[in-house]
Amino acid sequence: MPEIVATTPGLFPLPDWAKDKLSDLKGHQKTDLISGDEGAAITDAYERAREEVVSLQTDAGLDRISEGQLRWDDMLAHPLAIHDSVETRGIVRYYDNNNFYREPVVTDDLTADGDVAAELDAATVLVDSGLQAVLPGPYSLADLATDEYYGDDAAFLDAIADFLVGEVEQFPDVETLVLLEPSLVESPPEDGTDERASEAIDAVANAIDADVVTHTYWGYIEEKTYAHLMDADVDAIGFDLVADHDKNVYNVQEYGTKDDVALGIVDGQNTRVESPETIRDRIDWFEQQTNTAYDTVYATTNTETVYLPVNKFEEKIRSLANAATLEAPEADQ
């Protein structure tokens, strides 16, 4: 019987009052998106919203508490979009969604920034235990950006990994770091790059004294990429069982996985709310299919939850938390 840890990949929807308030304060055009040096009124609004989503998670009983990444107007591209060495250009599509972000174009040296660390510092006073940091994985962040400085893909990926290491080194103490790597699924790395992607993840994971989960979603990753990812020194790999449970199970059956595992078993892009029992059934199913007793199962939505209306987001958070505390079913005799 593993320990079930109810959590999320972060990137929450803004509370509805904050949508209105920040629309008024910031505006609706692409030049109005978050800058990283926003003034007091905007900072105050985000702080209020952060308090609200932390309370929501605490009250629901989640085991890991995210600060919500509410400032991340550009979703996973955020850490670059607000960086001084990055120009933001047109609005471009965010993966295969009806969502858009500013194309970040790296035009100078990617120095350590501290923006994400500052968000976590603000959260430490709100969270007693179980603080979880969220970052884009290096491969996905490089994939979402355009390089006009480093010159080749390998150097750029290394620079992004170094940048994330610099970010992580400024973090306060956190229980868990989740590295989100949807691009491993959506833009599969080619030969050679797959190994470098794993090494980049390894570099970021080794920069922090916390449990590290690399979560993948919107499908499954190619076998060879998965085999390389297994070489990275992370505590758990995350699988999107909503988008494709069979192919993800196949990877684990063929190549094994870490002692801990993260399972995306609640749909972050659909308003249909899964019951705690359904969530537990899905965990049990995965354990049976992979015939493994895991130390820890992180139970999570498959994707960020920014796609959901607030009421359904809240219901899903509660369902996840309740699933983790359900009485274990009687073992079959």
Add this chain to the structure above:
Amino acid sequence: MTGPREGFRPADHENDHFLLTTVVGSYPKPKWHDRAREMFEDDGSDFGEEEWQESKDDASRLITHEHERCGIDVVCDGEMRRNEMVEYFAHRIDGYEFNGRVKVWGHNYFDKPSVADEVEYGEQWLVEEFEFTDEVAERPVKVPITGPYTLANWSFNEVYDSEEQLAYELADLVNEEIEALVAAGARYIQIDEPALATTPDDHAIVGECLERIVDGVSASAASGGSSDSSDGVPDDVRLGLHVCYGDYSRIYPEILDYPVHEYDLELANGSYEQLDVFKEHGFTKDFAMGVLDAHTAEVESVEEIKRNIKKGLEVVPPERLTVSPDCGVKLLPREVARGKMENMVTAAREVEQELDAGEIDVVADSGAEASADD
């Protein structure tokens, strides 16, 4: 097979050539109409259903006439009764529910609906809008309707096994509405499928949706379907498909097989970089080409628009070229939208005169397959 296009030529059209000018649909709402909606939605206000109806009628009449004053050949009411292209329809379809706003980008949100029960035709969608507009308009009226694939793709699907299945169910409802529109006299219907641009691999699903839409029309409203690929659509009804902001090379030439007469495509926004896509394979249907950028607040000059129109003549001959903006123009300031419409019509008429005078070499051939049975 380009459909009943000549029927839209105005009686007083002065040139031999006819480049049909039209709009995609939405137009900036008058400020007083926005205020009326706010008051109607304010529970504390005594602005009731009757007053709101009057506001919608007044705005519809005003914008229809504004299009006519600009000289547009086939007009719309600027979608004055609609709030958003998915929400409007979802409110009228049984099975949908609303849970709150979701982000599109930055602080731009939309009330993305959920399909929480099986979808069924509820209250009428567009027949009243069409009948009113047709009544007040001197010119022919085009009806834009959000297509089933976009209605499915831009909703949460809680019920159906796949988005594809939901799209087909919705196609049957769109078919029912188009049947009613045709029965009410609509002769130019544009199906809007912007979601196709975001998921181009699904072009076959959109094609199947369109087949369902037109086949249903055949079964009831048509007085006798034609034998061409628009089988089922009454001969005097013109069907268009609008797609925008995507990589057309991933859906073209496959979309030419769809049972519609015309494709309305955004191209000015990308400075016609994708125009070559349509030259590599003969454009065998009518080409409604965006000649105005819907997202720049500067009015393009007549000369610039004429240059754009002439790019369309590299793809199809004049008798198959329709001139329109890239997309709905509702986000523009109203005076800018009006300026763009006026210049677009002036440019089209000047190009027609140059064509009449033999001053323009039309690059595109007439496309033997295209006009053969017109």
